Amino acid sequence: MSGQMNLTLKVWRQKKENQKGQFVTYKANNISDDMSFLEMLDVVNEEITRKGEDPIYFDHDCREGICGMCSLVINGRPHGPKYGTTTCQLHMRSFHDGQTIVIEPWRAAAFPVLKDLAVDRTAFDRIQQAGGYVNVNTGGVPDANTIPIPKRIADEAFESATCIGCGACVAACKNASAMLFVSAKVSQFALLPQGQTERYERAQAMVDQMDAEGFGNCTNTGACEAECPVGIKLTNIARLNREYFTAKLFRQEDIHN
């Protein structure tokens, strides 16, 4: 039998970008502990809407932990109190009756608040566009498995490719650094044969864009790895460092000019 709980929410409300926001307190009553965190917010929003007020604005899409749209810093933790989960996959049984829950947006200069709890994460898109792609020749479709890739490499590349671009790493980092995200994107291509053509340019271009967006500098605290919902590892950051330094110090094309 599922329990019911009554909660107090302190939610960040902000009309639009560059406006002052503040915390507003809401009651969330008769919440089933089988609900997801976002469903709980839906219930609260219905109540708010019924009163004719502006509902709480928050990002979500798939609600099954694969799209990376949901966010929220819940009681000081991105995606809430559980490790390895997104907010949409967080259940209310992780909370207890009578608890006060503080809900804030991702906080980073590079992720400006659009409204309430939703932030603009297009900085990540621009980093991707700077180098997170591979050039593919036109022509007929090649046969599957014509390029041999050792299983271990394929697995590692796959692990890196599971990054859903949610930005929890930035939100968790005391420096608002995007290194875990960028390292996952660089790794996935650096490991595979298809990614070799742009390998060293990619590392440089994506790091440049990351810096230009105003993310902070990584100090290896490991907060990102701990909070990443899909378990992207710090080894990716070391790999990004290697890629970048190799590019800069040993591979830069105009080195002899």
Next chain:
Amino acid sequence: MSKSKPILTSSLGRKLVMSLTGLFLCSFLVIHLIGNFQLFANDEGYAFNNYAYFMTHFAPIKVVSYLLYASIVIHAVYALILTIQNKKARPVQYNQYDGKSNSAWNSRNMGILGTVLLVFIATHMQNFWWKYHNDQVPYIEYTKDLNTGTITSRELSASEFTDYLVTTDNGQEVTKARDLYKQVDFTFQNVGLVILYVVAMFALAFHLIHGFQSAFQTVGFNHRRYIGIIRFIGVWVFGVLIPIGFAAMPLYFYFIK
């Protein structure tokens, strides 16, 4: 992809500087500790004072010492630049930030620990380096019987001392030297300084438990083969042995000598 920004203007390049200067300072600590163990010799400072002369007058070591001073300054200046950027990267702070759930306290407070160390280094250099180089330490004359190895000493007045001098005559070796050993003894009768030195060694321990392995992560060294040994050295050598070794010196002079 267009031409990339110069390495030293990028976040990764600056971190590389932090990493390399930090590791250089770590290597210095090992030498400094081993040399200073001569303070524990029961020879009225004979070995230590000769060592102090050697370290301040042997040309290659002088070159390294200037590199060392430069490293301290660069490490601190770059830390400041990076910290300012990191603060800018999160202009609005979290109301709740549960850092301890995802990272170690020392990894999040390297700046505070580093500031303690900087104050310590300034005090430490004033206490010994400055006094030694500006004739503010006492003088001593050792007479060593080369057959028996026994050492006798007497304090010299400033008028009796011209320069460091070793003469051998009749099986007696006579050494005139600046008595840094006495200065150490004298300095560590001050309980305030003893406390500062011991506190600073705690700061050093926590700084290096994070810093040593972090430096390797930054340069991209984190292969499974050796990451274990790097972490081990970081914690047990730089986090425990070295700080205890240094802290033993003021404690020895205050309580035992």
